[in-house]
Amino acid sequence: MSTPEVATDRRAGRQISTELVGGLLMLGVAVFFRLNAGEGRLDWLFPLVLSYVLGGLGIVLLVRGIAGFGDRLPTVPPILRGQGVDVAVFILLTVAYVALMPVVGFWVMTALTIFVAAAYLDTGRSARTLVLASGVAIAVCIAGFLLMTRVFYVPFPPVRWLPFL
Amino acid sequence: MLEGLLIALAPSSLLVIVIGVVIGIVVGALPGFTATMGTALLLPFTFALSPAQGLAMLGGLYVASQFADAVPACLVNTPGTPSAMATAFDGFPLTQQGHGQKALVAAGFSALVGTTVGGLAFMFLSGPLADFALRFGPPQFFWIGVFALTIIGSIAGDSLVKGMLGGVLGMLIGTIGISATGAVSRFTFGLPELLGGVNLVAALIGVFAFPQVLRMVAARREQLVVAPYSRSPGVALSTIAEIVRRPVNVVRSSVIGTVIGILPGAGGPVASLVSYNEARRWSKDRQKFGRGAMDGVVASEAAGNSAAGGSLVPLAALGIPGSAPAAVILGALLLQGIRPGPELFLTQPELVYAFAFAVLLAGVVTFGFAAALAGALARMVTIPVRFLAPIVLFLSVVGSFAIRSNLVDVYLMVGIGVATYFLGKLGFHPGPIGLGIILGPIIEPAMVESLAIAEGSSMFQVFFGSTVSLVIIALTVLSIVWSVWSGQRERRHVNA
Numbered sequence: 001m002s003t004p005e006v007a008t009d010r011r012a013g014r015q016i017s018t019e020l021v022g023g024l025l026m027l028g029v030a031v032f033f034r035l036n037a038g039e040g041r042l043d044w045l046f047p048l049v050l051s052y053v054l055g056g057l058g059i060v061l062l063v064r065g066i067a068g069f070g071d072r073l074p075t076v077p078p079i080l081r082g083q084g085v086d087v088a089v090f091i092l093l094t095v096a097y098v099a100l101m102p103v104v105g106f107w108v109m110t111a112l113t114i115f116v117a118a119a120y121l122d123t124g125r126s127a128r129t130l131v132l133a134s135g136v137a138i139a140v141c142i143a144g145f146l147l148m149t150r151v152f153y154v155p156f157p158p159v160r161w162l163p164f165l
Numbered sequence: 166m167l168e169g170l171l172i173a174l175a176p177s178s179l180l181v182i183v184i185g186v187v188i189g190i191v192v193g194a195l196p197g198f199t200a201t202m203g204t205a206l207l208l209p210f211t212f213a214l215s216p217a218q219g220l221a222m223l224g225g226l227y228v229a230s231q232f233a234d235a236v237p238a239c240l241v242n243t244p245g246t247p248s249a250m251a252t253a254f255d256g257f258p259l260t261q262q263g264h265g266q267k268a269l270v271a272a273g274f275s276a277l278v279g280t281t282v283g284g285l286a287f288m289f290l291s292g293p294l295a296d297f298a299l300r301f302g303p304p305q306f307f308w309i310g311v312f313a314l315t316i317i318g319s320i321a322g323d324s325l326v327k328g329m330l331g332g333v334l335g336m337l338i339g340t341i342g343i344s345a346t347g348a349v350s351r352f353t354f355g356l357p358e359l360l361g362g363v364n365l366v367a368a369l370i371g372v373f374a375f376p377q378v379l380r381m382v383a384a385r386r387e388q389l390v391v392a393p394y395s396r397s398p399g400v401a402l403s404t405i406a407e408i409v410r411r412p413v414n415v416v417r418s419s420v421i422g423t424v425i426g427i428l429p430g431a432g433g434p435v436a437s438l439v440s441y442n443e444a445r446r447w448s449k450d451r452q453k454f455g456r457g458a459m460d461g462v463v464a465s466e467a468a469g470n471s472a473a474g475g476s477l478v479p480l481a482a483l484g485i486p487g488s489a490p491a492a493v494i495l496g497a498l499l500l501q502g503i504r505p506g507p508e509l510f511l512t513q514p515e516l517v518y519a520f521a522f523a524v525l526l527a528g529v530v531t532f533g534f535a536a537a538l539a540g541a542l543a544r545m546v547t548i549p550v551r552f553l554a555p556i557v558l559f560l561s562v563v564g565s566f567a568i569r570s571n572l573v574d575v576y577l578m579v580g581i582g583v584a585t586y587f588l589g590k591l592g593f594h595p596g597p598i599g600l601g602i603i604l605g606p607i608i609e610p611a612m613v614e615s616l617a618i619a620e621g622s623s624m625f626q627v628f629f630g631s632t633v634s635l636v637i638i639a640l641t642v643l644s645i646v647w648s649v650w651s652g653q654r655e656r657r658h659v660n661a
Contacts, residue, residue, distance in 0.1 A: 018590075018591045018592045019592075021591055022327060022330070022588075022591040022592065022593065025588075025591070026330050026334070029334065029337075033337055033352065036352055036354075037351075038349060038351070040348070040349060041616075042344075042345075042346050042613050042616060042617065043344040043345075043346055043348055043349040043351070044344075044349070044351070045612075045613075045616075046336075046340060046345070046605075046608075046609040046612060046613070047337060047340040047351060047352070050333050050336055050337045050340070051337065053329075053333050054330065054333045054334065054337065057326055057329055057330045057333065058330065060326055061326055061327070061330065064326070070324070070592065071592060083383040083384070083386075084383075086382050086383060086385065087379050087382055087383050087586075090378070090379060090382045090554070091379070091583055094375075094558060094579055095579065097558075097562070098562065098572070098575050098576060098579055101572070101575075102572060110559055110562075113555060113558070113559070114555040114556065114559060117551075117554060117555035117558070118551045118552055118555055121382065121385050121550060121551035121554060121555075122551045123385070123386060123389070123551075133551075133552075136552050136556075137555075140556060140559060144559065144563065147191075148563060148567070151206075152198070152202070152206065152567065153206075154563070154566065154567045154570065155570050156566065157572070
């Protein structure tokens, strides 16, 4: 089934079948889980059955893809334009947020992430919107800090260089 | 019973109910924060209260959190608790169509009906219902899990094969950690942090919330806000009238929720998913489900809330908690020197009835808050995406971390979220993945225990030997046959 949007993308670059990619991916996951499964009837029966079912259904999807069924997606280069760049940047920002959290401290990283994300996602960036972004980041952190640490007592990774946080 | 009503209606009781409801709404609306966590946090405060007031406060929190989990589910496609997963299937599409307020009012009113049915069952049917719950052993729970899996047919999206793959993948994710027998660590690759398994709430936030953030980011140039909002006076009354005019769905879902709620271990998530499936099955507008059907929101919320009342039945009648929050309430009772069980109805009936009336009143108070706040909450979708996306990310991280104070849960949430986003691009619906994550930990222990029992007797006898098992198996077969038949009929209808 090709939508007009997909047809436009087809002109922009090569296309791959979602069934083919999905089938290969699931087959790969099934093989990964099967190879890492151990021995023992009761302990491994359920994951083994699941990995075989996953592999079997993955093959069904693969065959459907080879037979030409299902939607098609643009290959990597067109994906990396526009929306794809935004998504990739946001994922990288999230990875940096959670990876640096134990080192820099939860609340400082949260404020930085909200500010950077809000500034990046702003389509009409200006000094005024950047000030607003920093205000929102600080306000969210203060509200979150009071609620999470004073009401729910959640022990977030501390800011080691700022003892009161 | 009258004495119980008078205790529940005392000003001090009403005050603690309102306090419990307010905290419950906050806890339920924050993804990752559960009713269990809220009741546990309030537990120390119940020392200073009389037993009836302490129970009223915890009951109020429990009831309110079961409704409030629908708020993020409807507004940003992020279930506040696992029970609201099915609410998001239609609540979020309704919001995207500009009907966020309608979705919230429908959720609030259905929650009220569900709480009322569950509360009345708790009050009047505790004895017989508790006896019914005792007929459920591991084989019956195994079949209940298999029956719930048939929901994949309803929520798979355009491809049943991809839906089944998603369900299996979700269950495989659930096998990470210590095995059901407790003897072996599986797929942990030597990482001690994975021994405890993938946390259910963090995984569900990863499946639903994080991909939604990425979708917001992807569409941010064309869609500056998540959804439009226009003030619609009278929408609350018209929504309630719409539900009342066709009461079968809300009543059926409440009954299903109550029955599943009394089964220890099954709980709200299974109840809301099964009810959603039944609502779709019996609806004349089946193709609307998943695209903004109010009946989907009604079914899920009514069942999730009635399951809360149902989970109190075995607690009061047998001293067995039907859910994790009910276990905390059991703790509160024990700390007050009260031992729940059949004798409680004989020795302190006023306490049981006061608790039941408090649950019913909490339902009314919660609905009051829902109706009053629905408009303001629905307006939240007009917060610009550039602010909403990082704020939802922040709440997702907080919710994943708060459950076990473990950063690995946050990393898993992000990993599962990124994977689900790209699987979505390949046509995989997140619903079956979430369903698998919820049902895997119910099905596997039940299957392993049943097999262990079967070692001492016949496997056929264990799995097929009871009437309850046979009824559930028959329902499962009927569900599959109905799905295939109705699917073919719809295709014929579309082709014609």
